[in-house]
Amino acid sequence: MAETSPSPLLEAAHPRAARRAVAEALDENFELDQAFVEEVSAALRADSREQVRELVGELHYADMADLLERLDAEDRRLLVDAVRDTFNPDVLPELAGEVRDEVMDALGFEDLAFALRELDSDDAVYVAGKLEPEERAQLLARMPPDTRSLIEQGIAYGEHTAGRLMQRELVATPAYWTVGETIDFLRSGRKTPEKFYAVFVVDPRHRPLGVVELHRVLKAKRTEHMRDLIDPEIDVIPTDMDREEVAYLFRQRDLTAAPVVDKSGRLIGQITIDDVVDVMDETAGQDILKMAGVRTQEDTSLYRSVISTAQSRLIWLVINLGTAFLASSVIGVFEHSIEKLSALAVLMPICASMGGNAGTQTLATVIRSLATRELNVGNVVRVVWKELFIGSINGLLFAAITGLFAYVWFKDILLGVVIGGAMICNMIAAGLAGITIPVILERLGADPADSAVVFLTTVTDCVGFFTFLGLATWILL
Amino acid sequence: MAETSPSPLLEAAHPRAARRAVAEALDENFELDQAFVEEVSAALRADSREQVRELVGELHYADMADLLERLDAEDRRLLVDAVRDTFNPDVLPELAGEVRDEVMDALGFEDLAFALRELDSDDAVYVAGKLEPEERAQLLARMPPDTRSLIEQGIAYGEHTAGRLMQRELVATPAYWTVGETIDFLRSGRKTPEKFYAVFVVDPRHRPLGVVELHRVLKAKRTEHMRDLIDPEIDVIPTDMDREEVAYLFRQRDLTAAPVVDKSGRLIGQITIDDVVDVMDETAGQDILKMAGVRTQEDTSLYRSVISTAQSRLIWLVINLGTAFLASSVIGVFEHSIEKLSALAVLMPICASMGGNAGTQTLATVIRSLATRELNVGNVVRVVWKELFIGSINGLLFAAITGLFAYVWFKDILLGVVIGGAMICNMIAAGLAGITIPVILERLGADPADSAVVFLTTVTDCVGFFTFLGLATWILL
Numbered sequence: 008m009a010e011t012s013p014s015p016l017l018e019a020a021h022p023r024a025a026r027r028a029v030a031e032a033l034d035e036n037f038e039l040d041q042a043f044v045e046e047v048s049a050a051l052r053a054d055s056r057e058q059v060r061e062l063v064g065e066l067h068y069a070d071m072a073d074l075l076e077r078l079d080a081e082d083r084r085l086l087v088d089a090v091r092d093t094f095n096p097d098v099l100p101e102l103a104g105e106v107r108d109e110v111m112d113a114l115g116f117e118d119l120a121f122a123l124r125e126l127d128s129d130d131a132v133y134v135a136g137k138l139e140p141e142e143r144a145q146l147l148a149r150m151p152p153d154t155r156s157l158i159e160q161g162i163a164y165g166e167h168t169a170g171r172l173m174q175r176e177l178v179a180t181p182a183y184w185t186v187g188e189t190i191d192f193l194r195s196g197r198k199t200p201e202k203f204y205a206v207f208v209v210d211p212r213h214r215p216l217g218v219v220e221l222h223r224v225l226k227a228k229r230t231e232h233m234r235d236l237i238d239p240e241i242d243v244i245p246t247d248m249d250r251e252e253v254a255y256l257f258r259q260r261d262l263t264a265a266p267v268v269d270k271s272g273r274l275i276g277q278i279t280i281d282d283v284v285d286v287m288d289e290t291a292g293q294d295i296l297k298m299a300g301v302r303t304q305e306d307t308s309l310y311r312s313v314i315s316t317a318q319s320r321l322i323w324l325v326i327n328l329g330t331a332f333l334a335s336s337v338i339g340v341f342e343h344s345i346e347k348l349s350a351l352a353v354l355m356p357i358c359a360s361m362g363g364n365a366g367t368q369t370l371a372t373v374i375r376s377l378a379t380r381e382l383n384v385g386n387v388v389r390v391v392w393k394e395l396f397i398g399s400i401n402g403l404l405f406a407a408i409t410g411l412f413a414y415v416w417f418k419d420i421l422l423g424v425v426i427g428g429a430m431i432c433n434m435i436a437a438g439l440a441g442i443t444i445p446v447i448l449e450r451l452g453a454d455p456a457d458s459a460v461v462f463l464t465t466v467t468d469c470v471g472f473f474t475f476l477g478l479a480t481w482i483l484l
Numbered sequence: 485m486a487e488t489s490p491s492p493l494l495e496a497a498h499p500r501a502a503r504r505a506v507a508e509a510l511d512e513n514f515e516l517d518q519a520f521v522e523e524v525s526a527a528l529r530a531d532s533r534e535q536v537r538e539l540v541g542e543l544h545y546a547d548m549a550d551l552l553e554r555l556d557a558e559d560r561r562l563l564v565d566a567v568r569d570t571f572n573p574d575v576l577p578e579l580a581g582e583v584r585d586e587v588m589d590a591l592g593f594e595d596l597a598f599a600l601r602e603l604d605s606d607d608a609v610y611v612a613g614k615l616e617p618e619e620r621a622q623l624l625a626r627m628p629p630d631t632r633s634l635i636e637q638g639i640a641y642g643e644h645t646a647g648r649l650m651q652r653e654l655v656a657t658p659a660y661w662t663v664g665e666t667i668d669f670l671r672s673g674r675k676t677p678e679k680f681y682a683v684f685v686v687d688p689r690h691r692p693l694g695v696v697e698l699h700r701v702l703k704a705k706r707t708e709h710m711r712d713l714i715d716p717e718i719d720v721i722p723t724d725m726d727r728e729e730v731a732y733l734f735r736q737r738d739l740t741a742a743p744v745v746d747k748s749g750r751l752i753g754q755i756t757i758d759d760v761v762d763v764m765d766e767t768a769g770q771d772i773l774k775m776a777g778v779r780t781q782e783d784t785s786l787y788r789s790v791i792s793t794a795q796s797r798l799i800w801l802v803i804n805l806g807t808a809f810l811a812s813s814v815i816g817v818f819e820h821s822i823e824k825l826s827a828l829a830v831l832m833p834i835c836a837s838m839g840g841n842a843g844t845q846t847l848a849t850v851i852r853s854l855a856t857r858e859l860n861v862g863n864v865v866r867v868v869w870k871e872l873f874i875g876s877i878n879g880l881l882f883a884a885i886t887g888l889f890a891y892v893w894f895k896d897i898l899l900g901v902v903i904g905g906a907m908i909c910n911m912i913a914a915g916l917a918g919i920t921i922p923v924i925l926e927r928l929g930a931d932p933a934d935s936a937v938v939f940l941t942t943v944t945d946c947v948g949f950f951t952f953l954g955l956a957t958w959i960l961l
Contacts, residue, residue, distance in 0.1 A: 037719070037733050041862050067717060069736045077862050103858065193702045203699050204681065204740070221698035222680050225670045240544060242514070256514055258765060259546045261758055263681070263740075280757050281738055284764065288735060291768030292852045295933075298772060299848030300841060317874045320845045321881075324838065328882060331837040332889065338830045345822070345829045352822045352829035353815045356836070356945070360808040361801065364777060368797045371776030375769045381580065385518050385554045397794045404798075405805060412809065456772075468833070 032066060039070060044077045051078075051085040059089045072101035075110055087113035096122035100130045105312070107137065120149035123158070127201065129174035129282060132161030136171065169253050170246035172286065173267040173276030176200035179207045180233050182216055187229030204279055205264035208233045215266035215274045217241050243268050244278060250286050255380065257283040294374060297456040300327070326461050334359070334468035341476035344484055350417045351479050354426055359471030361405060362433035366463045369394055369441025374456045377449055391442055398438030402431035425482055429475035433467060440466040509543060516547060521554045528555075528562040536566045549578035552587060564590035573599035577607045582789070584614065597626035600635070604678065606651035606759060609638030613648065646730050647723035649763070650744040650753030653677035656684045657710050659693055664706030681756055682741035685710045692743035692751045694718050720745050721755060727763050732857065734760040771851060774933040777804070803938050811836070811945035818953035821961055827894045828956050831903055836948030838882060839910035843940045846871055846918025851933045854926055868919055875915030879908035902959055906952035910944060917943040 032043045043062070050058040063071060063086070075083055075098070087094070087110055094114065099122065102110060111119055111134075123131045123146070135143055135158050143162075147155045157175055164170025178199055180189050189206060193199055206219045217237025227236055242256055244267045256262065257280060267276040300323030338345075338355070345352050373390075376382035382390060410427035414420050444462045445455035509520045520539070527535040540548060540563070552560055552575070564571070564587055571591065576599065579587060588596055588611075600608045600623070612620055612635050620639075624632045634652055641647025655676055657666050666683060670676055683701060685693045694714025704713055719733055721744045733739065734757060744753040777800030815822070815832070822829050850867075853859035859867060887904035891897050921939045922932035 036729060037736065038857060038860065039862075041860075044862055067737060069738075076858070077860075190702060193699075194705060196703065199699075199703060202697065220679065221702060222670075222676075225667060225698060225701065226673065226676060228671060252513065258761055259514065260544060261546075263757070280740070280761070284735055284757070284761060287761065287764050287768065288856075291764065292771075292855060294769075295772045295775060296848050296852055299775075299844045301845050301849055313870055313873050313877075316870070317877050320842070320874075320878070323845065324842060324878060324882065327838060327841045328834070328885065331834045334837070335830050335834055338833070342826045342830055346826040349819050349823040349829075352826075352832070353812050353819055355829070356811055356815070356833060356949075357805070357808045359833070360811070360941075360945070361804060364804045365797070365801060367776045368778050368800070371773050372778055375773060378769060379765075380515060381553070383515065383518075383554075385516075385521055393790055393793070396790050397797075400790075400794050401797070401801060405801065408805065464837075468837070472833075 032062075032070060039073050039077060044074060047074065047086070048078060048082050051082050051089065056089045059086065060093075063090060064093075068095045068097040069101050071095065071098045076103055076106050080109060083109055084113045091118060094118065094122060096125045097130070099126070099134045104137065107134070111138070116146055116149055120146055124150060124154050127174045127176060128157050128161060128276075129172060131158055132171060136162050136166070164246055167250045168246060169244045169248040169250065169267055169278060170276075172250050172253060172282050173244075173246070173278050174200070174282075175276045176203075177207060177274075177277040178203055178205075179209045179213070179215075179274060182208050182210065182232070182234035184233045185229060186224055186227045186231045186233065186236070189224060189233060190229070203264070203277075205277075206233070207266050207274055207277065208237050209274055213274050214272045215241065215243060215268065218264060218266065220263060241266075243272075245270075246275070251290055253278055254283045254286045254290070294378065294456045297454065297458075298371070298374065298460055300324075300458070300460065323458070323461065326458070327464075330461060330465040330468070333465060334472055337469050337472045338476065341480055344476055344480045347484055348479070350419070350422060351476060354413055354417075354422070355472060355475055357409060358426065358429045358433045358475045359468045361409075361430065362437040362467030362471045363464050365398070365401060365434050366437030366441040366467050367460065369397075369438050370445060370459055370463055373442050373445045374459065377445060377455050382446075387446060391439070394438040394442045395435060398435040399431070402434030405434065406430040421483055422479070425478045426475060428478050429471065432474040433471040436470040437463075437467050509539075509547060516550050516554060521551060524551060524563070525555060525559050528559050528566065533566045536563065537570075540567060541570075545572045545574040546578050548572065549575045553580055553583050557586060560586055561590045568595060571595065571599060573602045574607070576603070576611045581614065584611070588615070593623050593626055597623055601627060601631050604651045604653060605634050605638060605753075606649060608635055609648060613639050613643070641723055644727045645723060646721045646725040646727065646744055646755060647753075649727050649730060649759050650721075650723070650755050651677070651759075652753045653680075654684060654751075654754040655680055655682075656686045656690070656692075656751060659685050659687065659709070659711035661710045662706060663701055663704045663708045663710065663713070666701060666710060667706070680741070680754075682754075683710070684743050684751055684754065685714050686751055690751050691749045692718065692720060692745065695741060695743065697740060718743075720749075722747075723752070728767055730755055731760045731763045731767070771855065771933045774931065774935075775848070775851065775937055777801075777935070777937065800935070800938070803935070804941075807938060807942040807945070810942060811949055814946050814949045815953065818957055821953055821957045824961055825956070827896070827899060828953060831890055831894075831899070832949060832952055834886060835903065835906045835910045835952045836945045838886075838907060839914040839944030839948045840941050842875070842878060842911050843914030843918040843944050844937065846874075846915050847922060847936055847940055850919050850922045851936065854922060854932050859923075864923060868916070871915040871919045872912060875912040876908070879911030882911065883907040898960055899956070902955045903952060905955050906948065909951040910948045913947040914940075914944050
């Protein structure tokens with residue numbers, strides 16, 4: 008719409024100055040403009056609060072969160088101070104962990120308690136759940152009893168459960184209500200959430216009978232009954248369902264809102280599609296980190312301190328050092344062979360490297376298939392055979408290429424045969440390890456992405472070195 | 485709700501038999517039960533269509549898609565035949581690529597054309613877009629001109645653009661309409677989409693002025709005007725916006741629906757949150773595959789044929805073979821050193837392996853930060869320094885451990901010093917390569933996840949072997 012003149016209606020809704028500030032804040036990719044960030048920073052350092060408020064006044068809360076992340080620690084504190092009395096609490100759940108801690112510190116318990124009261128219960132639970140227990144107690148002591156009790160209940164659910172994810176605010180109607188009664192109730196503005204996608208129809212004991220998406224309410228006549236509008240299939244979520252399970256259910260059934268029930272089947276909350284988007288955002292990206300051996304407990308944001316980041320990567324590196332020494336000890340067995348024929352040392356890493364890479368390809372495919380539930384008991388045997396077959400084909404192919412290269416390089420046809428044979432063995436081993444390791448981890452109840460690569464490269468390094476050096480010792484020496 | 489008796493209301497909506505079939509089809513994780521799949525397969529082979537229809541009659545379309553994927557090719561064709569006249573077209577977009585091709589083949593052009601007419605335009609475009617051009621032409625020839633034209637327009641947009649993603653069906657009202665007029669229009673059932681989340685308010689030239697989520701329509705009085713309900717911030721999506729950009733915008737702004745406009749700014753379609761969930765689902769999982777070197781053009785499903793799967797992994801393996809030989813040639817330079825001291829061959833893989841892993845950790849973190857836009861021009865320098873620092877700390881730590889082990893193993897203190905020095909160098913190189921490679925790839929307009937690991941391991945292998953063997957040659961020999 009850049010070339011068309013703005014409509015008079017929009018102009019009325021947004022005074023020109025405010026719109027300009029927002030437009031300047033974001034670049035064409037809807038990201039914060041670096042020049043804007045620097046302008047805010049300069050205004051903060053110059054202590055001109057008026058200018059700061061004018062600059063950030065019209066920012067969307069997600070952009071405000073980005074701004075806080077982009078500023079350094081001192082500017083962050085100054086900014087919180089400058090906007091303290093107009094601080095939008097929706098900023099808090101959007102912040103990366105370490106930045107959020109700083110912002111909450113800067114707000115102080117009084118203002119933080121006030122902010123949390125304004126949030127939907129799921130967001131308030133999320134933010135309060137990130138605090139240390141003693142901080143949380145101090146914070147909750149400053150809240151009205153009903154809000155405090157909702158937050159305490161939310162935090163009591165396990166961190167990755169539906170209970171943590173749900174919001175308590177929802178719209179529920181009896182089955183005998185008409186559409187007209189429902190709309191009149193919503194217009195009355197009594198106890199309706201700020202934002203909702205569906206109305207839940209409940210029985211007299213407050214157990215969910217069905218979900219009515221809002222477009223169905225709008226399309227129905229006033230005289231129709233809510234019970235006649237419900238979707239025949241209802242997916243009811245228990246509070247202890249794993250959040251990834253919840254996300255799967257939403258994707259599989261194209262849901263926008265689903266009822267959460269307590270043990271007696273009573274409706275106590277709802278999970279909505281935007282919560283699921285957040286879960287997907289968080290978990291989908293974590294597989295890549297887990298596979299690479301980066302611990303992801305709290306968060307892996309760039310804003311973590313150097314020490315904390317180094318620590319989070321340490322465990323994996325220590326384990327890798329152990330497996331590297333294990334692979335070295337395999338080489339150590341054949342030290343005399345290498346003394347006799349140093350070409351072995353030169354060619355030795357090739358089979359191990361190819362196996363590691365082929366195995367990682369299989370591993371990534373299997374981890375992804377487990378995540379999307381494409382891989383299951385019904386087809387696991389078929390997939391194992393397929394990977395075995397692929398390993399053999401690729402093994403034969405690369406055996407031929409590598410054998411030829413080795414022969415050309417060292418003018419030794421038997422050396423080519425040895426490296427070719429080792430290549431076939433390690434490619435098959437890589438395919439098998441790539442599929443069995445994550446499947447076994449999953450069966451054992453572990454996360455298939457977590458640490459699967461350590462096991463895999465241990466197998467491919469050891470098999471690669473052992474078959475190459477073993478075959479060489481047997482055939483060449 | 486398992487222990488409570490089903491409500492009479494629900495019973496009325498679902499005859500008991502049908503509900504039982506569905507309950508048996510799914511296990512407690514909402515996945516298809518293997519026993520159910522086998523029952524369907526047996527019924528198909530026994531050619532008892534009645535039983536097949538009874539078994540699958542009440543399945544949700546997503547579960548029907550899973551069932552088709554779980555069956556083998558022959559059963560798939562039999563199942564399509566058995567349910568041909570009641571085939572739910574919503575199954576098609578849910579299917580994995582190769583299975584979808586088979587199902588579309590089994591349906592034939594006539595039935596496929598009929599199915600596509602029933603779909604929302606975005607789903608129809610998605611499915612038709614997966615066909616070969618000549619097949620598509622045959623299919624479109626069997627459709628009514630208006631549907632054909634919508635599909636052709638959709639396919640004309642680039643594959644990963646907003647234009648492809650949008651659906652044409654939407655609800656738009658003039659700004660001067662009241663809530664009452666809007667509701668009456670929706671109740672009239674004229675040209676309203678099957679499912680929608682928001683009403684778009686347009687000016688007389690059909691340019692979007694704002695979005696009104698349905699809960700706002702429901703909460704407003706009948707006499708209020710639509711222009712007074714619009715969200716002051718409107719995010720307008722041009723048809724050529726990249727779909728990952730669209731997904732980012734939805735997540736950042738917590739949108740449920742956004743208007744898509746043509747070059748003159750006129751509203752021509754909408755993108756909804758469920759489309760974004762599909763995009764997230766597809767793209768988030770792809771980073772892990774790309775990083776591992778699995779090509780992801782069309783799809784990487786387990787249902788691809790063996791040959792096609794082997795091919796898709798070949799390019800990366802060939803490149804890796806090249807870099808493995810490059811690393812070998814680095815070792816080859818020091819062949820005489822290894823001849824003199826075979827312990828070098830034994831210890832040589834350790835530095836390379838540790839560098840590769842530390843680098844991959846950095847790489848995964850950086851790729852993830854680029855995807856979430858946490859990493860940007862404003863902080864890239866800070867992050868480079870941080871990674872340098874982490875590399876130095878980890879380098880020093882593992883230099884000490886590895887040096888000690890090497891000394892204990894080979895009783896040679898200088899060998900420990902050499903491997904320690906090489907470790908420090910390679911850990912720093914790994915950190916630098918882990919951040920600069922994806923950032924440079926991104927700057928060049930390439931995908932930062934794609935092939936980043938090839939470049940990284942080339943750096944860490946070469947630097948690892950070179951520093952270790954070079955230092956050894958210089959100090960020990």
